[in-house]
Amino acid sequence: MSIERNEPIHFHEQGTLEAVTRWIATHHDGIVEWLKNVRRQYQVDRANVAENHRVAALLLQDARDGKPARIGVIDVGGATLEDVTAWSTWQDTAASHRGSALQEEETQGNGGKAYMYRLFVGSTRILGIRDRRRNCKGFDCELGTVDRGTPGWMPTLAAGRDVEISSFEAELRQAIEPYGLSIASLPGSLRIAITARKNFTLVEGESPIGLYRGQIDAEDFVAKAVRHQQSTLCLEQIQVFAIHNGRVLNEGKKLELPTIIPYPGIDSPIVHEVPDQLEVDNGQAVSTTEGGTKQKGRLILHTSLENMQNAYRNLRPRWQIVYRTRHQMIDSKPVPNLLPRRQALRSSMGLWNCLHLNHHMSSMAAVDPKRVLWSKHSTVSLLKEFGRLRMRSMPGAAKN
Numbered sequence: 234m235s236i237e238r239n240e241p242i243h244f245h246e247q248g249t250l251e252a253v254t255r256w257i258a259t260h261h262d263g264i265v266e267w268l269k270n271v272r273r274q275y276q277v278d279r280a281n282v283a284e285n286h287r288v289a290a291l292l293l294q295d296a297r298d299g300k301p302a303r304i305g306v307i308d309v310g311g312a313t314l315e316d317v318t319a320w321s322t323w324q325d326t327a328a329s330h331r332g333s334a335l336q337e338e339e340t341q342g343n344g345g346k347a348y349m350y351r352l353f354v355g356s357t358r359i360l361g362i363r364d365r366r367r368n369c370k371g372f373d374c375e376l377g378t379v380d381r382g383t384p385g386w387m388p389t390l391a392a393g394r395d396v397e398i399s400s401f402e403a404e405l406r407q408a409i410e411p412y413g414l415s416i417a418s419l420p421g422s423l424r425i426a427i428t429a430r431k432n433f434t435l436v437e438g439e440s441p442i443g444l445y446r447g448q449i450d451a452e453d454f455v456a457k458a459v460r461h462q463q464s465t466l467c468l469e470q471i472q473v474f475a476i477h478n479g480r481v482l483n484e485g486k487k488l489e490l491p492t493i494i495p496y497p498g499i500d501s502p503i504v505h506e507v508p509d510q511l512e513v514d515n516g517q518a519v520s521t522t523e524g525g526t527k528q529k530g531r532l533i534l535h536t537s538l539e540n541m542q543n544a545y546r547n548l549r550p551r552w553q554i555v556y557r558t559r560h561q562m563i564d565s566k567p568v569p570n571l572l573p574r575r576q577a578l579r580s581s582m583g584l585w586n587c588l589h590l591n592h593h594m595s596s597m598a599a600v601d602p603k604r605v606l607w608s609k610h611s612t613v614s615l616l617k618e619f620g621r622l623r624m625r626s627m628p629g630a631a632k633n
Contacts, residue, residue: 250382253324254347260304260441261457263348264291267306267436268458268467270345274310274434275471282309286426290419290474291488292412292437293454296447301355301440303411304449309423311432312361314395317370320346320359321384345436350382355439358387362404363432369393376442401431408435413479420474420481451477459488460550493548496536503534541568 257263271289275282289308296302312320319325324343349357350372358371369387374380386393398404405416405427416424427433441449455475458464467473468490475482495501507530510518521530541552553567 246379246382250323250350250379251377253343254351254382257344257347257351259457260348260352260443260454261461263345263352264304264306264454264458265461265463265467266344266348268464268471268473270436271306271308271310271434272467272471274308274312274316280310280432282426282430285422286430287470288420288423288426288472288474290423290476291455291458292409292414293449293451293475293477294412295449295478296440296444300411302444302447302449303355303437303439304353304441305412305435305437307409307423307427307433307435309426309430309432310361310434311363311430312359312368312434313363314366314368317359317361317368321370323382349436349438351376352442353438353440354442356387357438358436360387360408360435360437362398362401362434365398365401365431367393367396367398367404405433408433412476414476418479420476420485420487422472422487423474449477451475451482455482455488459490462550462553462555465490465555491548493535493551494538496538499536501534501536503536505532505534506530507532 257266268289268291274280275287286309289306292303292305292307294303323346349359354376356371356373358369360369361367370384370393371387372381372384373387402416409415409419416428419427440447459468468488472487474485474487507521509520509522509525509529511521512518522528537548539548541548543549556566
């Protein structure tokens with residue numbers, strides 16, 4: 234059958250914007266997307282930030298004195314003209330790579346952009362200072378409109394596109410002043426890194442939606458961002474601080490995933506090697522090691538002293554099996570989804586750490602974890618084995 238096309242593909246602008254942004258529903262979802270972009274920016278094929286300089290800060294500022302509330306993230310990467318230009322394109326599948334041969338987390342910048350478009354009433358922007366050049370683009374206009382989703386140079390093309398700056402310190406002071414900060418009041422490791430590199434990126438938004446009288450519940454914001462499954466790699470690889478109304482939270486220390494105390498009497502974690510070949514539900518087999526050229530992955534089951542289901546704020550969000558490659562989190566399944574609720578082991582936490590899935594598996598385009606029979610059966614088997622070990626470890630239990 235033949236076909237003749239005489240015009241390019243068309244998308245409804247408003248409908249497309251709604252479709253690609255509606256998955257961002259909460260501020261902690263958006264904050265984590267910003268942190269993922271920081272992590273990507275620090276990689277060797279981008280800003281190539283030294284390990285000891287991989288620092289960032291979440292900035293939270295309440296509304297006061299007639300000024301709106303605002304949320305931002307500042308890092309030491311320094312967005313360039315190329316960066317903000319690439320950021321301006323919605324759903325660019327190559328944005329995360331841009332010619333790099335590295336297999337990396339597929340951030341694309343779309344999550345952070347969707348957050349800026351959808352969950353702020355006021356202006357949002359990405360401001361980059363790099364090599365004494367300023368680049369700044371963002372969104373402004375009524376929520377939910379095409380104009381709102383159309384990026385523009387801020388405050389103007391002449392003042393926002395590849396502008397030479399006279400003073401790095403002046404640019405930094407102006408950027409952080411709305412958060413009640415001075416250069417001297419920044420967390421020590423961030424101050425050292427940002428002044429040594431003389432580069433920074435600030436992504437921010439004014440008048441976040443959903444606040445009561447412009448007041449941010451900083452403890453809740455930070456806790457939800459830390460517990461988010463997508464924040465794990467960020468917090469492992471970057472020193473992230475949280476600052477509210479000019480005060481560094483967490484007693485001035487970087488944010489960390491909460492420590493989970495293991496269940497006593499059981500050697501934890503329980504580790505099981507992932508086979509080289511995995512069978513999926515259609516009978517076909519796929520390789521997890523690219524034909525034996527990569528290291529095998531592992532199924533790792535951690536235990537918890539506390540009842541994870543009942544610990545709503547700190548543990549229940551982590552009561553799951555998480556599927557990940559070396560570069561990204563690709564899926565997760567709550568433990569009760571693998572076992573009937575009454576059999577679900579409320580003191581277990583699982584992490585499937587497949588470090589070397591091949592490329593088509595890591596993208597999940599060809600293999601869905603729920604279709605991999607070994608992963609489901611082995612996970613359930615280990616969860617049940619943990620249950621038996623737990624029963625044996627209880628006081629007065631019979632020893633076999």
